[in-house]
Amino acid sequence: MSLAFETSGSGDDVVVLLHGLFGSGRNLATLGKQLAGTHRVYALDLPNHGDSPHEAALDIPSMADRVADTLISLNISDCKLLGHSLGGKVAMSLALRYPKLVNRLVVVDIAPVTYPPHHSEILTALQSLNLPAVESRSQADKLLSGLVEDLPTRQFLLQSLRKQGQSFCWKFNLDALAQSYDQLRVGIVLGDSPPFSKPVLLIGGEHSKYIRPENEPAMRGLFPQFTYREIAGAGHWPHAEKPQSFNAMVEKFFAAA
Helix, strand or coil: CCCCEEEEECCCCEEEEECCCCCCHHHHHHHHHHHCCCCEEEEECCCCCCCCCCCCCCCHHHHHHHHHHHHHHCCCCCEEEEEECHHHHHHHHHHHHCHHHEEEEEEECCCCCCCCCCCHHHHHHHHHCCHHHCCCHHHHHHHHHCCCCCHHHHHHHHCCEEEECCEEEECCCHHHHHHHHHHHCCCCCCCCCCCCCCCEEEEEECCCCCCCHHHHHHHHHHCCCEEEEEECCCCCCHHHHCHHHHHHHHHHHHHCC
């Protein structure tokens, strides 16, 4: 089952971009545009997100399998891979499960550990929204505002609200994401795979709570060649908050291949 994607650039040097929970490949469009001058870029919609197929609840390894299947169907046998948040976990799993497909890996503001249920309130808010009664995005924003106070978070979520016929719906598969949420929070394990021995860059935001010093042993055990870089003034979305610094960091790392 192939995933939806947008592609830009040209050539044999391929970059694959994976977005975070509730998002789509377009969330990384600024980086994709920057890299398209020297790479063929594929920004994928993860399973149950964006324009990709909706299916049953999936765990991280299953998502990684869907991405790998898509790359193979596109005749991509070697790529530079970047994933943010949930996409970072999927990217880590992909690199461990299919190491021949990945020559360099960038993980953005996520560690291979189990996280508390940070998104439970958002899931509850989204499920409580009566979409058939919604007549506009502004109305949806107003209804959500009582449950999701942070305006940037609401704006991010509403990017995935689309008009279908006479009513609105979410691009992401809300029911499946809610059912699989506990599986998406869990850490990455080696299983039968050896550690990924190729270069890995972990990028964290200075003010993010997702990267902690105590995460280093878990990361080092899976990715012994990883290095960590922090972006000053950024939180969990450094690609959106500090795009110039973020893009330069990624470009330099990918150029070193």
